Structure formats: C-alpha cells, structure tokens
Amino acid sequence: MTSLLSLLLSQLSPSQFTPPQYIYGGLGGMFGILLSHPLDTIKTHIQTGKSLSAFKPSITNLYRGITVPLIGVGIEKAIVFGTYNYALEKTNCIPLSGAIAGLSASLIVSPYERLKILKQSSQSFKISPLYILNPQFMFKGLGVTFTREVPGFAIYFSVYEHLKYTTYTQHNKEITGLSSFIYGGVSGLTAWIFIYPQDKIKTIIQSNTHSNTHSNTQSNIHNTKNVNSIVNIVKNMYSTYGITYFYKGFSWAAGRAMLLHSGTFYMVGLLNKE
Numbered sequence: 001m002t003s004l005l006s007l008l009l010s011q012l013s014p015s016q017f018t019p020p021q022y023i024y025g026g027l028g029g030m031f032g033i034l035l036s037h038p039l040d041t042i043k044t045h046i047q048t049g050k051s052l053s054a055f056k057p058s059i060t061n062l063y064r065g066i067t068v069p070l071i072g073v074g075i076e077k078a079i080v081f082g083t084y085n086y087a088l089e090k091t092n093c094i095p096l097s098g099a100i101a102g103l104s105a106s107l108i109v110s111p112y113e114r115l116k117i118l119k120q121s122s123q124s125f126k127i128s129p130l131y132i133l134n135p136q137f138m139f140k141g142l143g144v145t146f147t148r149e150v151p152g153f154a155i156y157f158s159v160y161e162h163l164k165y166t167t168y169t170q171h172n173k174e175i176t177g178l179s180s181f182i183y184g185g186v187s188g189l190t191a192w193i194f195i196y197p198q199d200k201i202k203t204i205i206q207s208n209t210h211s212n213t214h215s216n217t218q219s220n221i222h223n224t225k226n227v228n229s230i231v232n233i234v235k236n237m238y239s240t241y242g243i244t245y246f247y248k249g250f251s252w253a254a255g256r257a258m259l260l261h262s263g264t265f266y267m268v269g270l271l272n273k274e
Contacts, residue, residue, distance in 0.1 A: 017035055028271070033260065034070075036260035039256035041063070044203060098158060104151070106150070113138075151194060160265065196247060196253055
C-alpha cells in the first residue's frame with residue numbers, strides 16, 4: 001500500500017497541480033464542517049457505545065472538538081478536490097480518480113480524525129505534543145481509513161458527476177448552486193451507505209487509548225485488548241449484536257454526510273463561478 005501511494009504521489013508533480021481546485025476544495029470542506037459538526041459529534045457519541053439519552057445537546061457539546069476537523073477537513077478536501085481534478089485530466093476515469101483522491105487524503109484524514117474522535121468522546125482528553133509527535137498514536141486506524149476513503153470517494157464523485165451530466169452537462173447547461181447543494185448531499189449519502197461499517201470500526205479503533213477504555217459499554221467490543229484487530233472487532237460486533245449493529249447510528253451519519261457534502265460542493269461550485 002505504501003509503495004503504491006508513493007508511486008501515485010510521485011506522478012503528481014507539484015508543477016502540474018491546479019492550485020485553485022485545492023483552495024476551493026479546502027474552503028468547501030470548512031464550510032461543510034460548520035454545517036455538519038453537531039451531527040458528527042452525536043454520531044461519534046453513539047459509535048463509541050454511549051447512550052444518546054446521556055448526551056446534553058448544548059452548543060458547547062455539539063461543537064466540541066470542531067477545531068481539529070475544521071482544519072483537518074479543510075486540508076483533506078483541498079487534497080481530495082485538487083488530486084481528483086488532476087487525476088481526472090490524466091485518466092479520464094471518474095471512479096479511479098476518486099479512488100486516487102481518497103488514497104492520497106487518507107494520510108491526512110487518519111491522524112486528524114484520531115484527535116477529533118478522542119476529543120468528541122472524552123471531555124478529559126487534552127491534545128498534547130506527546131500525542132502529536134507519536135506516529136504510532138496518531139496513525140492508529142490508518143488501514144481501516146484506507147478501506148473507507150478509497151471506495152468512498154470513488155462512489156462520491158461518480159454519483160455527483162452522473163447527476164450533473166444527466167441534468168446539466170449533456171444539455172449544455174451550467175449547474176446551479178441549489179443543484180450543487182442537493183447533488184453533493186445525495187453523493188455523500190450514497191457513499192456512506194456503503195462505507196458506514198468501516199467508519200464504525202474506525203471509530204472504535206481510534207477512540208481507544210491505553211488510558212481511555214469505554215467500560216460503560218454492554219460488551220467487550222471497545223476494550224483495549226480487542227481494538228487493535230479489525231477482525232476481532234467485526235467478530236465481536238456480529239456475535240454480540242448481529243449484522244444490524246454495523247449500521248447503529250447511521251441516521252446521524254447520514255444527516256451529517258448530507259450536510260457536509262452539500263456544503264462542500266455548494267461552496268466549491270460557487271467559487272468556481274467567480
């Protein structure tokens with residue numbers, strides 16, 4: 001995987017980048033985060049095995065930990081949209097270009113979501129240089145992040161481009177801001193239908209530290225000794241709760257995905273018209 005990523009990145013010469021798409025993607029991602037972060041906080045709360053009834057929906061709690069994703073998603077979406085547009089020029093293949101964008105972005109997504117999830121799931125967690133300077137700590141969950149980001153963005157861009165083509169491009173029309181907002185939401189939702197189980201597993205892995213085990217859960221799924229193995233997590237989830245547990249909390253994730261990607265595509269489309 002590392003050698004494949006190195007090969008891909010070596011082909012993306014900085015001199016060939018299209019800077020506006022990186023900037024537009026970054027601003028779009030930040031706008032999407034402002035819309036969607038409250039639902040993301042609730043999603044994380046549920047995925048880490050906590051009761052929704054125990055959550056106090058104040059502005060402070062809903063926007064807890066927003067600094068990390070605001071910066072992280074901005075960087076992620078800058079990489080995603082910039083890499084996608086460049087790869088599309090070279091390959092003329094939307095799914096492949098989306099997959100390459102997801103592969104490239106995973107190296108940013110994994111560490112920032114590690115901090116975001118820990119911040120959202122524990123009021124006592126404090127971001128420390130000791131954590132940030134520890135690659136083993138920061139990149140915990142990288143493997144499962146690849147399994148979410150690569151297919152996720154392949155689906156994401158394929159759905160958006162298909163909707164845009166069938167309703168606007170083939171009729172020689174320019175897409176409207178409202179359509180960009182709606183199509184972005186549909187694209188994000190469609191992708192998350194397929195990748196939510198991976199996200200749930202990733203959240204369990206990344207929410208755990210040696211000093212932060214979730215003893216209030218009803219099973220041993222979240223225990224430290226089990227969260228280092230994706231296979232163990234899947235087995236425990238399935239044997240304890242059944243297949244439906246893989247989609248527990250999906251309604252919150254779906255709402256979050258629609259708001260995030262609606263906002264992202266709306267802002268990117270708006271900036272592209274300037």
